[in-house]
Amino acid sequence: MPWLGLVLVAGGLVFLLLLLSDAHYYLLPLASRSAARAHHALRPSGSAGHLYGWIGTAIITSNLLYLARRRFARLRALGSMQFWLGWHVTSGLLGPLLIVLHSALTLRTTVAIVSAASLSVLVVTGLVGRYLYALVPHAGDGGTRHAEDVRAELDRALMQLRSVGDAARAAAAAIDAEADRVLLPLIEGGGRGGRVVIVAIRAR
Secondary structure (H helix, E strand, C coil), rough: CHHHHCCCCCCCCHHHHHHHHHHHHHHCCCHHHCCCHHHHHCCCCHHHHHHHEEEEEEHHHHHHHHHHHHHHHCCCCHHHHHHHHHHHHHHHHHHHHHHHHHHCCCCCCCCHHHHHHHHHHHHHHHHHHHHHHHHHHCCCCCEEEEHHHHHHHHHHHHHHHHCCCCHHHHHHHHHHHHHHHHHHHHHHHHHHHHHHCCCCCCCC
């Protein structure tokens, strides 16, 4: 969703502005920070540090709402899966940025190091997962379709395409052959042992 992209960009710019505006503090050696005027506010337990931590925690918590939305996939009133996936990605990036500010760019304890490493792994694997998800076409609601349904809908679309003209009929034949190559094994495989094979398409 375009507006989620704007939220992500705006959040990233705010992070950079906050980071740059207080760079004089973050660049200080740890031993010298306590004497800095900004230390009372920017340290992890300071007023600004606490605020960054609470907001980051709230955003990361909201990230889990996507999992709840998937659990109730048929309740369309809760919003589209596409929206919640977009927010899942957006919040998964913005939340950790605020946690970075909350930490004042320091990792002093084992707990902090392990937490930062775990969060980094989650962010990286999430980005990889989102990339892989983008490679698989999905329906408009983010769901998937049975191979048989895909074949039936494709047949209807190809019938309309063939009515356009000779060039369209040639294109339809090529699409039909490729669809048979991809979909028929899935349809036939879905009938063995009661397995249902799912394939996804992108709504046009």
